Amino acid sequence: MDLKSNYVAPVLTDPLPINKSRLGSYSSLLPCSPPGMALSPVLCLTIPRKKPIPGKLEDVRFSGWLDAMKSSSPPPKKLTKELNIVSDDNDVAYGSWMLRYPSALASFEQIIIHAKDKRIALFLDYDGTLSPIVDNPDCAFMSDAMRLAVRDVAECFPTAIISGRSRDKVYDFIGLTGLYYAGSHGMDIMGPVRHSVSVDDDPNCIRSTDEQGKEVNLFQPASEFLPMINEVFRSLVENTKEIKGAKVENNKFCVSVHYRNVDEKSWTTVAQCVHDILKGYPRLRLTHGRKVLEVRPVINWDKGKAVEFLLESLGQSNCDDVLPIYIGDDRTDEDAFKVLREGNRGYGILVSSVPKDSKAFYSLRDPSEVMEFLNSLVRWKESTWNKTMWLEQQPALSKNRGVMDSVGTVLD
Numbered sequence: 491m492d493l494k495s496n497y498v499a500p501v502l503t504d505p506l507p508i509n510k511s512r513l514g515s516y517s518s519l520l521p522c523s524p525p526g527m528a529l530s531p532v533l534c535l536t537i538p539r540k541k542p543i544p545g546k547l548e549d550v551r552f553s554g555w556l557d558a559m560k561s562s563s564p565p566p567k568k569l570t571k572e573l574n575i576v577s578d579d580n581d582v583a584y585g586s587w588m589l590r591y592p593s594a595l596a597s598f599e600q601i602i603i604h605a606k607d608k609r610i611a612l613f614l615d616y617d618g619t620l621s622p623i624v625d626n627p628d629c630a631f632m633s634d635a636m637r638l639a640v641r642d643v644a645e646c647f648p649t650a651i652i653s654g655r656s657r658d659k660v661y662d663f664i665g666l667t668g669l670y671y672a673g674s675h676g677m678d679i680m681g682p683v684r685h686s687v688s689v690d691d692d693p694n695c696i697r698s699t700d701e702q703g704k705e706v707n708l709f710q711p712a713s714e715f716l717p718m719i720n721e722v723f724r725s726l727v728e729n730t731k732e733i734k735g736a737k738v739e740n741n742k743f744c745v746s747v748h749y750r751n752v753d754e755k756s757w758t759t760v761a762q763c764v765h766d767i768l769k770g771y772p773r774l775r776l777t778h779g780r781k782v783l784e785v786r787p788v789i790n791w792d793k794g795k796a797v798e799f800l801l802e803s804l805g806q807s808n809c810d811d812v813l814p815i816y817i818g819d820d821r822t823d824e825d826a827f828k829v830l831r832e833g834n835r836g837y838g839i840l841v842s843s844v845p846k847d848s849k850a851f852y853s854l855r856d857p858s859e860v861m862e863f864l865n866s867l868v869r870w871k872e873s874t875w876n877k878t879m880w881l882e883q884q885p886a887l888s889k890n891r892g893v894m895d896s897v898g899t900v901l902d
């Protein structure tokens with residue numbers, strides 16, 4: 491575990507939509523690159539990282555927190571109208587962005603060609619991927635149709651949910667057994683019993699049972715931070731209680747401070763409040779999600795590491811015949827996209843309705859397209875099963891045919 495002792499208040503900014511942009515660069519061209527990867531780079535804007543200046547209220551402005559907060563979610567349609575952003579321009583920008591991140595639906599055949607002799611392992615983020623982004627985080631329900639799609643796909647391929655929410659909460663939202671669940675950005679994984687020796691020796695991993703009494707492994711690499719996180723949660727609740735619309739969510743090994751419903755004029759106050767509290771906790775850091783500030787332990791663990799962990803648990807790491815597919819929509823999912831891209835192991839699919847720079851290979855516009863993609867995977871799997879069964883029946887069929895032929899011969 492990599493515990494850093496100096497608080498540097500890391501600021502990880504989220505890429506902005508690319509309307510007002512700079513030229514991005516793109517070098518990686520992997521054997522499994524989708525078409526368009528070789529095409530010229532598309533305009534992208536990324537907010538520069540700035541070091542925080544210790545002091546007072548100015549801190550959060552100069553540190554880039556506010557810039558990151560503003561860029562952390564696409565503007566709602568109403569705002570786009572108010573800003574007079576012509577929708578045609580948006581479509582053009584999105585269209586050219588898709589040359590770099592082609593639609594996973596339009597590229598389905600290609601994905602399938604690559605998956606042909608491989609075993610797919612599926613990783614799904616929750617908010618913004620399986621459920622639409624809504625104002626109240628407690629009401630981010632997924633549709634029944636999406637639940638069926640997830641259930642069906644999990645019957646075809648090993649499937650894990652990897653969410654920033656607490657594991658219990660995301661399980662309550664999804665309500666399906668037969669999947670693996672990783673909460674707190676992968677810091678709380680309930681996965682299959684692992685067989686590799688290195689993993690079994692891990693002190694952060696304990697044997698447990700799931701809701702059905704099935705034996706599972708529980709991996710919690712940040713368990714020592716639990717008292718600290720609870721303490722910070724209480725301070726955040728107390729110190730933000732006067733900020734109208736602010737909401738603090740306890741995600742077990744991390745805390746979310748939501749400002750989606752806070753008037754933009756008060757965002758500085760939210761940021762300053764979080765900043766001031768974090769100053770007293772050098773072993774905690776801040777990341778930006780979609781209109782949310784996320785406080786989490788400084789450990790060398792993220793959604794990318796969680797993917798690697800789960801692949802190893804499934805006995806599928808370092809296997810050439812495994813194709814991991816990860817679908818997610820926000821900055822924290824980039825760690826997983828990076829792992830798949832850099833290891834040339836599988837496909838990241840970014841869910842976004844606006845152009846964003848990403849380590850993903852493909853894109854899907856919104857949760858409804860995610861559902862369509864999951865259903866396409868199921869249909870493809872079922873068709874390969876049917877084909878396999880048909881092929882397996884061939885010797886029997888030809889034997890029958892032989893019997894029928896000889897019967898025919900006798901009858902003739």
Ligand SMILES: O=P(O)(O)OC[C@H]1O[C@H](O[C@H]2O[C@H](CO)[C@@H](O)[C@H](O)[C@H]2O)[C@H](O)[C@@H](O)[C@@H]1O
Binds near residue numbers: 652
């Ligand atoms: O990793 P995820 O499953 O995507 O979780 C990330 C955060 O998602 C939730 O917040 C986001 O969705 C809310 C509901 O749509 C929305 O109101 C909020 O503005 C978004 O940031 C969740 O509440 C957070 O705790 C998660 O960290």
